Amino acid sequence: xxxxxxxxxxxxxxxxxxxxxxxxxxxxxxxxxxxxxxxxxxxxxxxxxxxxxxxxxxxxxxxxxxxxxxxxxxxxxxxxxxxxxxxxxxxxxxxxxxxxxxxxxxxxxxxxxxxxxxxxxxxxxxxxxxxxxxxxxxxxxxxxxxxxxxxxxxxxxxxxxxxxxxxxxxxxxxxxxxxxxxxxxxxxxxxxxxxxxxxxxxxxxxxxxxxxxxxxxxxxxxxxxxxxxxxxxxxxxxxxxxxxxxxxxxxxxxxxxxxxxxxxxxxxxxxxxxxxxxxxxxxxxxxxxxxxxxxxxxxxxxxxxxxxxxxxxxxxxxxxxxxxx
Amino acid sequence: xxxxxxxxxxxxxxxxxxxxxxxxxxxxxxxxxxxxxxxxxxxxxxxxxxxxxxxxxxxxxxxxxxxxxxxxxxxxxxxxxxxxxxxxxxxxxxxxxxxxxxxxxxxxxxxxxxxxxxxxxxxxxxxxxxxxxxxxxxxxxxxxxxxxxxxxxxxxxxxxxxxxxxxxxxxxxxxxxxxxxxxxxxxxxxxxxxxxxxxxxxxxxxxxxxxxxxxxxxxxxxxxxxxxxxxxxxxxxxxxxxxxxxxxxxxxxxxxxxxxxxxxxxxxxxxxxxxxxxxxxxxxxxxxxxxxxxxxxxxxxxxxxxxxxxxxxxxxxxxxxxxxx
DNA sequence: TCCAAAATCCAAACCGGTTTGAATTGATAA
DNA sequence: TTATCAATTCAAACCGGTTTGGATTTTGGA
Numbered sequence: 001x002x003x004x005x006x007x008x009x010x011x012x013x014x015x016x017x018x019x020x021x022x023x024x025x026x027x028x029x030x031x032x033x034x035x036x037x038x039x040x041x042x043x044x045x046x047x048x049x050x051x052x053x054x055x056x057x058x059x060x061x062x063x064x065x066x067x068x069x070x071x072x073x074x075x076x077x078x079x080x081x082x083x084x085x086x087x088x089x090x091x092x093x094x095x096x097x098x099x100x101x102x103x104x105x106x107x108x109x110x111x112x113x114x115x116x117x118x119x120x121x122x123x124x125x126x127x128x129x130x131x132x133x134x135x136x137x138x139x140x141x142x143x144x145x146x147x148x149x150x151x152x153x154x155x156x157x158x159x160x161x162x163x164x165x166x167x168x169x170x171x172x173x174x175x176x177x178x179x180x181x182x183x184x185x186x187x188x189x190x191x192x193x194x195x196x197x198x199x200x201x202x203x204x205x206x207x208x209x210x211x212x213x214x215x216x217x218x219x220x221x222x223x224x225x226x227x228x229x230x231x232x233x234x235x236x237x238x239x240x241x242x243x244x245x246x247x248x249x250x251x252x253x254x255x256x257x258x259x260x261x262x263x264x265x266x267x268x269x270x271x272x273x274x275x276x277x278x279x280x281x282x283x284x285x286x287x288x289x290x291x292x293x294x295x296x297x298x299x300x301x302x303x304x305x306x307x308x309x310x311x312x313x314x315x316x317x318x319x320x321x322x323x324x325x
Numbered sequence: 326x327x328x329x330x331x332x333x334x335x336x337x338x339x340x341x342x343x344x345x346x347x348x349x350x351x352x353x354x355x356x357x358x359x360x361x362x363x364x365x366x367x368x369x370x371x372x373x374x375x376x377x378x379x380x381x382x383x384x385x386x387x388x389x390x391x392x393x394x395x396x397x398x399x400x401x402x403x404x405x406x407x408x409x410x411x412x413x414x415x416x417x418x419x420x421x422x423x424x425x426x427x428x429x430x431x432x433x434x435x436x437x438x439x440x441x442x443x444x445x446x447x448x449x450x451x452x453x454x455x456x457x458x459x460x461x462x463x464x465x466x467x468x469x470x471x472x473x474x475x476x477x478x479x480x481x482x483x484x485x486x487x488x489x490x491x492x493x494x495x496x497x498x499x500x501x502x503x504x505x506x507x508x509x510x511x512x513x514x515x516x517x518x519x520x521x522x523x524x525x526x527x528x529x530x531x532x533x534x535x536x537x538x539x540x541x542x543x544x545x546x547x548x549x550x551x552x553x554x555x556x557x558x559x560x561x562x563x564x565x566x567x568x569x570x571x572x573x574x575x576x577x578x579x580x581x582x583x584x585x586x587x588x589x590x591x592x593x594x595x596x597x598x599x600x601x602x603x604x605x606x607x608x609x610x611x612x613x614x615x616x617x618x619x620x621x622x623x624x625x626x627x628x629x630x631x632x633x634x635x636x637x638x639x640x641x642x643x644x645x646x647x648x649x650x
Numbered sequence: 651t652c653c654a655a656a657a658t659c660c661a662a663a664c665c666g667g668t669t670t671g672a673a674t675t676g677a678t679a680a
Numbered sequence: 681t682t683a684t685c686a687a688t689t690c691a692a693a694c695c696g697g698t699t700t701g702g703a704t705t706t707t708g709g710a
Binding site (some may be wrong): 001002003004005008014015016017020039041042043044045 | 657
Binding site for chain 4 (some may be wrong): 364366
């Protein structure tokens with residue numbers, strides 16, 4: 001029996017007799033044989049693996065949502081008999097890792113997370129013509145596949161809520177503005193405030209708050225303002241945790257003296273305080289969707305047909321109350 | 326110029342003229358050439374990749390320590406020009422994934438996390454003679470490489486602390502006892518209590534508390550006891566968060582009416598409450614160490630020389646106080 | 651019964667590297 | 681000058697599969 005026939009029998013090609021196929025399958029099972037995936041992907045030019053390059057930040061980042069998204073991706077891939085790998089890599093090596101992945105053809109497609117406004121990783125993948133789905137958008141002329149939550153809508157919901165409670169002096173804590181989500185959320189913040197005829201005081205908008213410590217410090221800084229705001233929106237949940245903690249430590253009554261809305265689910269993190277949040281629901285389903293999009297892209301679907309915007313939801317908690325005085 | 330020479334020039338073999346090597350390197354750089362890792366590992370039988378198979382639990386598990394460990398592993402590997410991949414996989418497919426990894430030789434070695442008392446994954450890897458390091462120990466006759474924190478010492482420290490405060494009625498919330506750490510911690514708990522001449526009431530020892538919800542419910546159950554304990558040790562941090570929350574909701578004054586010690590850093594999670602914890606310091610360094618151990622193992626070091634036990638540290642917080650009257 | 655078409659099988663080429671063993675070149679010693 | 685040995689280089693085999701193109705067998709219809 002030749003290699004050819006065995007290969008065909010195992011891969012379900014039609015030009016092999018049923019009886020022969022049975023014999024082959026039987027023998028394979030008995031010997032515990034399984035094709036060497038290296039050899040296969042070398043021959044076939046496809047690895048049946050999708051990848052995520054995960055940049056390791058210096059600070060802590062217990063990004064619980066990340067694991068959910070990955071979980072969803074992975075589940076969806078099991079049905080397609082594909083695998084997912086995560087390659088954690090120090091931030092400095094991120095771009096080289098992309099080049100390595102692409103040139104080495106270790107994976108058939110990539111998911112790019114934490115998109116920047118101007119993202120060299122995405123620029124590289126576009127230039128190289130390598131299939132990818134961006135988790136979050138970026139500034140780019142050529143069409144590309146992306147999945148994102150609607151930053152504008154989320155901020156608008158939050159501000160409408162605060163405005164409804166009579167707040168007029170509203171602050172914003174932003175992640176670094178090179179990050180696309182931070183940029184979009186800030187722009188939406190400014191636009192919505194302007195529409196409402198309100199002044200967005202620059203002293204109330206603090207940037208580069210991406211972890212607990214910086215969130216804590218930013219809120220402290222805000223509290224020192226002579227005429228501090230009566231409400232604050234925090235654009236990422238780690239900063240949100242720090243900011244809330246700063247309020248607690250300062251003895252400020254949250255939801256009365258100062259209202260707070262945080263983007264991202266703090267519910268899991270902050271025990272004993274029901275924070276009003278802008279929530280991105282269905283993280284797991286989102287991951288599954290991204291897998292499907294990437295598979296479709298690899299199968300030749302046009303990138304411009306693979307762009308999806310999901311809606312965040314404002315979850316009312318106890319950290320928003322009427323504007324004091 | 327032949328393939329042979331090029332291959333040797335790029336891989337730094339000595340039997341190639343310096344002038345030739347320079348020419349090759351130059352040309353390679355210019356063409357942006359890089360060897361196809363598939364082809365290489367097919368030929369060489371080594372992939373230069375280490376792996377972790379990450380079982381996706383049904384419930385949430387923002388296991389922040391996991392990311393730190395992975396970060397440390399990855400950093401240590403960059404020096405050795407190797408890569409790390411994490412393959413997330415649904416729990417049911419875990420063992421098949423191990424078989425696939427091993428047979429497919431996709432990785433040169435594996436780290437097994439969340440070890441069980443009787444662990445079929447480890448049994449399989451031993452039988453297959455595949456290099457691995459266990460993150461946590463297991464019950465096994467043959468020697469194997471492992472890295473772990475000293476469960477007995479941690480529990481002993483916690484109990485000595487509580488005993489020092491005069492507590493005698495002490496409860497324990499345990500993760501499922503098939504998990505090795507839970508089993509060891511419970512055994513240490515029983516042993517230490519016995520040594521102190523104290524009775525460990527079965528009603529105060531609750532099992533299967535592995536996430537926030539189960540931790541919450543377990544603590545509720547404990548509170549319903551007619552003669553409830555005055556102190557509780559929780560053997561994992563997610564349950565700890567739930568347990569603390571239950572105390573808060575029940576209006577119990579933590580550290581006065583009820584003392585609590587939690588294994589694992591809750592510090593990040595519980596804002597506004599300084600929990601006494603049994604901490605496993607240096608998660609990042611621990612990851613790095615595990616990488617080194619695995620590399621040594623692959624290079625032929627004997628498994629029995631690669632067993633390392635680090636010491637947890639009791640971090641005093643505000644959740645432990647004198648035994649109430 | 652015989653022929654064409656379809657079904658089935660196989661040998662060989664290929665994927666892109668590494669490694670073996672032999673051949674060529676250059677240098678040193680007799 | 682020549683024999684000897686080391687330094688270089690290269691052709692070919694190999695890793696373990698897939699795929700092409702031709703050969704062989706079966707099937708179906710005239």
